Amino acid sequence: MNKTNTVGAGIVLAAILCSAAAACADPNTFKSEFSISLYGLPLARTSFTTRVDGDAITIDGAVNSAGVGALFDDTRGAVTVKGSIADVGALPTSYTLNYVSGKRKKATRIGFTKGSVVSTDNIPPVRKKGDWVDVQPAHLKAVTDPLSGMVVRSGSLQNVCNRTIRVFDGQTRADFVMAPLRQGTYRTKGYSGAVAVCAVRFVPVSGYQRDKKQLEFLRNSKNIRISFAPVGSTGLFAPIAARVGTTVGIVSVDAVRFEALN
Numbered sequence: 001m002n003k004t005n006t007v008g009a010g011i012v013l014a015a016i017l018c019s020a021a022a023a024c025a026d027p028n029t030f031k032s033e034f035s036i037s038l039y040g041l042p043l044a045r046t047s048f049t050t051r052v053d054g055d056a057i058t059i060d061g062a063v064n065s066a067g068v069g070a071l072f073d074d075t076r077g078a079v080t081v082k083g084s085i086a087d088v089g090a091l092p093t094s095y096t097l098n099y100v101s102g103k104r105k106k107a108t109r110i111g112f113t114k115g116s117v118v119s120t121d122n123i124p125p126v127r128k129k130g131d132w133v134d135v136q137p138a139h140l141k142a143v144t145d146p147l148s149g150m151v152v153r154s155g156s157l158q159n160v161c162n163r164t165i166r167v168f169d170g171q172t173r174a175d176f177v178m179a180p181l182r183q184g185t186y187r188t189k190g191y192s193g194a195v196a197v198c199a200v201r202f203v204p205v206s207g208y209q210r211d212k213k214q215l216e217f218l219r220n221s222k223n224i225r226i227s228f229a230p231v232g233s234t235g236l237f238a239p240i241a242a243r244v245g246t247t248v249g250i251v252s253v254d255a256v257r258f259e260a261l262n
Helices: 003-022 068-072 213-220
Strands: 029-038 041-053 056-065 075-086 089-101 104-113 116-123 163-168 173-188 191-206 224-230 236-246 249-260
Touching: 173 224, 173 236, 173 249, 191 213, 191 236, 191 249
Parallel strands: none
Antiparallel strands: 029 041, 029 249, 041 056, 056 075, 075 089, 089 104, 104 116, 163 173, 173 191, 191 224, 224 236, 236 249
């Protein structure tokens, strides 16, 4: 994986963490910010605001490359997720991503109904190269987007990691298979307390190039960790940090803010 791919992968992961951390907080508005780094060198920053109105959730976010990352890849993105709070956690109805990386521009829009994908629009269209694995209709049932999928409901911190999260990002269907690793603590602006650290396996299902080396590396990786923290007294848990092994080193995503605004 080259530096450009590493920056992009880190930014996408941070978007997942930031939006998930904000969703379903007790107050009406929650602000979360994350820093992405490689060997301690900054690659990107994110800022997300989530508004909760009854059972409705709206997440608005911005992602920008920063520091060393900006030298290799000028990346800017905006994402909006709309949905509701359900028994399983956050349940999306729409996901919209606009992403610019250097001279490359991408827009993705996904519509959901009752946990299944009902529409997908990618600009430009997905390029199916090499040994491509097509997405089948059955793959798009009981799935979520990459952001709200990481908001999980659990009766205790000990059981947070006992689950598989089925994600569709507009191109790729993948499973994040999680298992308990350990419990720890985390402290940042707005939060100080216990976290559940999950070992994560990335399992591509469809919508990917089978012979792509970077994806094969992630599939075989045993070095993906996501830490979850409780969101108030809601019974929901959200990511607050992550570590992902890449071919050039460990990408770290850390919350620098996890704070209720009202």
